[in-house]
Amino acid sequence: MISVSTTMGISPVNVFTSDNGGLSDEQIAQMATDKIVAVSEDAPDVIRDQANVFKENVKKLLFHYLVLARKEERATIVHTIRNSGQKDLAEYIRRL
Amino acid sequence: MAIAQALCTTFKKELLTATHNFATNGNAFKLALFAEGGGGKSSTTATLGAASTVYVTTGEVANSGSYAAGGGVLTKVAPSNVSTTGITDFADLSFTTASITAMGALIYNDTNNNKAVCVLDFTSNKTSTSGTFTVQFPTADASNAIIRIA
Numbered sequence: 001m002i003s004v005s006t007t008m009g010i011s012p013v014n015v016f017t018s019d020n021g022g023l024s025d026e027q028i029a030q031m032a033t034d035k036i037v038a039v040s041e042d043a044p045d046v047i048r049d050q051a052n053v054f055k056e057n058v059k060k061l062l063f064h065y066l067v068l069a070r071k072e073e074r075a076t077i078v079h080t081i082r083n084s085g086q087k088d089l090a091e092y093i094r095r096l
Numbered sequence: 097m098a099i100a101q102a103l104c105t106t107f108k109k110e111l112l113t114a115t116h117n118f119a120t121n122g123n124a125f126k127l128a129l130f131a132e133g134g135g136g137k138s139s140t141t142a143t144l145g146a147a148s149t150v151y152v153t154t155g156e157v158a159n160s161g162s163y164a165a166g167g168g169v170l171t172k173v174a175p176s177n178v179s180t181t182g183i184t185d186f187a188d189l190s191f192t193t194a195s196i197t198a199m200g201a202l203i204y205n206d207t208n209n210n211k212a213v214c215v216l217d218f219t220s221n222k223t224s225t226s227g228t229f230t231v232q233f234p235t236a237d238a239s240n241a242i243i244r245i246a
Contacts, residue, residue, distance in 0.1 A: 009244040010103050010214050012236040013201075018227035022192070031188070031232050038235035 025070065029063035098132045098155075099200035101217035102146035103243070115208055117242075118184040120174050123207035127189055127231060128167030129157045129198035132221075144215040151202060151210035161194030163229070170203065173236060183241035190230040191235055197223040201231060214243065 014034060021041045027083075037055040041047050074093060082090035110116055117123045128151060130142035142155025151166070159165060171187035187205075201216040222229070234240040 007244065007246045008103055008108065010216075011240050011242055011244075012101065013216050013234065013242070014232040015198075015218050015222040016228070016230040017196075017222050017224035019225040020227060022228050023230060027181065031230070034232065035235055038237060040239050042239075053113050062133060064103075 025063055025066045029059050029066055032062050033059040097188050098141055098143050099130060099215065101200075101215055102148075103214045104148050104213065105146050106149045106211065106213040107213050110211060116205055116209060116213065118175050120172050122172070122206050124135055125170045125172065125186070125203055126151075126167045126206045127170055127186075127216075128202050128204070129163065129191075129196060129229070130155045130200050130202065131157050131197055132199040142200065144200060146215075148202065148212045148215055150212055151204040157196050157198050158221055160196055161226075163191040163196060163206035166206075167201070169206070176236075178236075178238040178241075180246065181238040181241075182245040183236055183238065184243050185236035185241055186233050188230055188232045190228055191224075193226060193227050193231050195225050195227075196229045197221050198229070201212045 014031070016023055016031060018027070019026065033055055036058055037051060039055070040061040043051065074096065078090045078094045082094065106108075107116065118125070130144060131213060132134075132141055132155070144155075152179045153165065156165065156167075156186060157163065162168075164240065168189050168191060173185035173187065175184040177183075199221050200218050202214040203216070205211045205213060233242045238244065238246070
């Protein structure tokens with residue numbers, strides 16, 4: 001008799017939710033980090049600990065640049081709206 | 097448990113009959129959200145697991161924001177081999193401006209009679225209120241990809 005065996009697997013997903021608006025910078029940083037650094041549950045403790053420290057550093061870096069990106073994009077939007085004569089709206093968005 | 101994470105049993109057979117094509121130009125797959133404990137439409141509770149064969153509306157969350165009955169279309173990532181493991185993946189899926197409470201999801205083949213692929217168990221209720229509800233798929237590697245054949 002000839003047979004070939006194989007295994008199929010399915011992994012859990014992450015769910016991120018928000019109230020009264022979009023996801024926060026921290027949530028998006030977490031999402032990106034989870035995609036960049038995956039640590040196997042079977043990894044030796046020493047390697048897993050090291051990977052988790054690296055993961056936390058990546059998350060902090062991403063968070064910093066996400067905040068910067070949002071801030072710079074808002075500055076561009078404020079500039080465009082102010083140039084179109086909507087000074088009050090521009091000021092409102094600037095203060096967000 | 098009303099929602100239990102699993103690859104659907106019929107899906108395993110249907111792979112051998114070429115029912116599902118995950119190539120980027122292949123079939124369309126959708127993800128629908130479901131509730132337990134009367135959180136879905138008409139206070140129905142979802143019962144989903146390995147025995148699920150097709151998309152059903154029982155227990156599906158109500159329309160809200162960008163979420164509409166049947167769920168959202170998944171953007172496929174072409175199947176590939178990682179070492180000796182075959183994997184497939186999807187882009188993360190978000191529903192915006194939505195008030196949703198969901199306990200799990202069903203991925204199904206929208207092209208081929210809504211045949212079920214797999215059930216995802218969120219393990220606890222996830223809630224958005226006039227906000228964003230995002231399902232993030234795991235890293236597409238041999239150990240973590242959403243669907244793997246080793």
